[in-house]
Amino acid sequence: MQREITHAGPLLTLSGNLAQVGWSRQPLLDCNLESARFYRFRPLQRFRIKRWDYYAVFTPQRFFSATIADLGYAGNIFVYTLDYATHALHEEGLVVPLAKGVILPRNSQHGDSHYHGKGLKLDFTVADSSRRIQVTWPAFDGGKGIEADITLEMPPGAESMNIVIPIGKRRFYLNRKINCLPARGRLRYGELSLELDPTTCLGSLDWGRGVWEYSSFWNWASASGFLPDGRTVGLNLGCGFGDLSAATENALILANRIHKLDQVTFDYHSGNYMKPWRFTDNQGRLDLTFTPFVDRTAITNLGVIYSEVHQMFGHYQGFAIADDGEKVLIQDLIGFAEEHHARW
Numbered sequence: 048m049q050r051e052i053t054h055a056g057p058l059l060t061l062s063g064n065l066a067q068v069g070w071s072r073q074p075l076l077d078c079n080l081e082s083a084r085f086y087r088f089r090p091l092q093r094f095r096i097k098r099w100d101y102y103a104v105f106t107p108q109r110f111f112s113a114t115i116a117d118l119g120y121a122g123n124i125f126v127y128t129l130d131y132a133t134h135a136l137h138e139e140g141l142v143v144p145l146a147k148g149v150i151l152p153r154n155s156q157h158g159d160s161h162y163h164g165k166g167l168k169l170d171f172t173v174a175d176s177s178r179r180i181q182v183t184w185p186a187f188d189g190g191k192g193i194e195a196d197i198t199l200e201m202p203p204g205a206e207s208m209n210i211v212i213p214i215g216k217r218r219f220y221l222n223r224k225i226n227c228l229p230a231r232g233r234l235r236y237g238e239l240s241l242e243l244d245p246t247t248c249l250g251s252l253d254w255g256r257g258v259w260e261y262s263s264f265w266n267w268a269s270a271s272g273f274l275p276d277g278r279t280v281g282l283n284l285g286c287g288f289g290d291l292s293a294a295t296e297n298a299l300i301l302a303n304r305i306h307k308l309d310q311v312t313f314d315y316h317s318g319n320y321m322k323p324w325r326f327t328d329n330q331g332r333l334d335l336t337f338t339p340f341v342d343r344t345a346i347t348n349l350g351v352i353y354s355e356v357h358q359m360f361g362h363y364q365g366f367a368i369a370d371d372g373e374k375v376l377i378q379d380l381i382g383f384a385e386e387h388h389a390r391w
Contacts, residue, residue: 049307050078050293058211058221059083064220065211070294072206072305074155074223078256083257085217091386092258094119097391098151100160100171101253102180104230105271105381106243108132110360111195111234113182115149115160115169118391121352122146124162124169126182127194127343128236129360131381134341136187141165142349155254165283176201178228178252185218191237199228199250205303207208210296214289219258222379226281226300227271240309249279263288263389266313268326268337270363270382271300278302282335282363282382283324298326299367299375306369308333312333320357324384326365335365335377351390358385 058076060066067076086092099116109130116123122143129136143164152158152173160171167184175319178199187193207225212219229245240245249271265287274280281300297308297383308328315324324337341363347354363380 049295049309051307052209052211056217057082058219060107061219065213068211068213070211070296070307071209074207074209076211076221078095078154078221080153080256082260084194086126097259098121098256099253100151101255102171102178102199102250103253103269103271104180104199104234104243104250104301106230106234106241106248108241109234110216110381111197113152113169113171113180113195113289115162115171116144117149118352119366120145121349122149122162123347124149124167125345126169126184126187128193128234129341129343131340131360136341136343137206138343139184139187139343140347142347149194155252168244170236176203176323178250180232180250188237192235193237194235195232197230197234197243197250197374198228199252201225201228202244202303206300206305208283208296208298208300208305210294212289212294214259218257218258218260220259220289222257222296223252223254223270224283224296225252226269227279227303228285247273248296248383249273249281251281259389259391261390264391265387266385267387268313268324268382270380270386272380272382274375280377280380282367282377282380284308284313284384286311286313299333299369301373301375306367308367313384315384315386320359320386324361332368333366334364335367338362338364339384343383352362353390354387355389356387358383 052071061083083131125140127138180194268284339359
């Protein structure tokens with residue numbers, strides 16, 4: 048169905064080619080970006096390499112997200128939160144020239160991510176089986192302020208969705224998605240204060256490294272929640288970027304185990320994003336309807352850098368079939384689905 052990577056090694060060979068292409072249940076490849084060879088004049092390469100850590104947290108009442116990104120010629124820091132009941136959404140971001148002050152780790156299993164500046168602090172730290180998200184932004188939303196101190200636990204033996212794929216001859220994408228991480232801690236936004244309980248709150252991580260074409264497009268869909276029997280259930284679906292013949296990132300994540308899906312079709316109305324979306328696969332293992340209730344539109348236009356994302360929040364209904372044949376019924380699972388255009 049897809050090529051599964053089972054042996055550890057470097058991401059890139061000494062000549063700058065991908066050493067392996069495929070997907071894996073654990074991060075096995077060392078992200079040796081210093082071996083990249085996609086420009087003859089190598090000092091220019093740092094301006095084309097993209098790196099980011101995107102955390103998302105689902106609580107019963109609201110969604111919270113924080114990102115530290117280095118796009119090569121600029122850093123991008125952004126935080127947003129959404130109230131499910133009122134649909135109130137607030138987002139703020141910061142573009143940092145030449146990514147000054149942005150610190151991101153070499154690999155997803157170790158190391159910390161930081162940005163301190165312009166009156167805000169974001170710290171993402173990794174220790175053993177836990178990940179800690181700390182955000183302090185006093186000026187957020189006109190001085191309401193937002194603070195977070197949230198710990199995500201990686202259950203023993205938990206699997207994640209990892210892919211490495213080529214983009215053209217010399218470009219590539221290495222990505223790790225972790226869903227359904229029990230979350231505990233606190234979130235304060237203005238006068239609202241939430242204590243997060245790991246029996247009802249889950250977090251996820253999108254960890255990306257690579258080199259894209261200047262003009263890029265992709266779709267991504269994700270969710271983390273609970274089944275009626277108490278098991279965690281997650282979705283990670285994506286398309287539109289790179290050569291996906293050897294590996295896609297499509298998976299059902301059931302009780303922290305990856306159930307790999309092959310090719311998935313995103314059937315939606317571009318430009319009319321609030322209409323229901325449908326997701327089906329080529330093997331009859333997935334049939335989901337996604338009904339949006341909020342369109343988060345984020346546009347960054349800095350001339351040479353342009354990004355437009357429509358990230359829809361809504362409910363998933365339908366089924367997915369696990370590797371052992373279990374038909375997993377999905378009802379009112381809150382998640383998101385997006386369309387993203389970028390010139391970067």
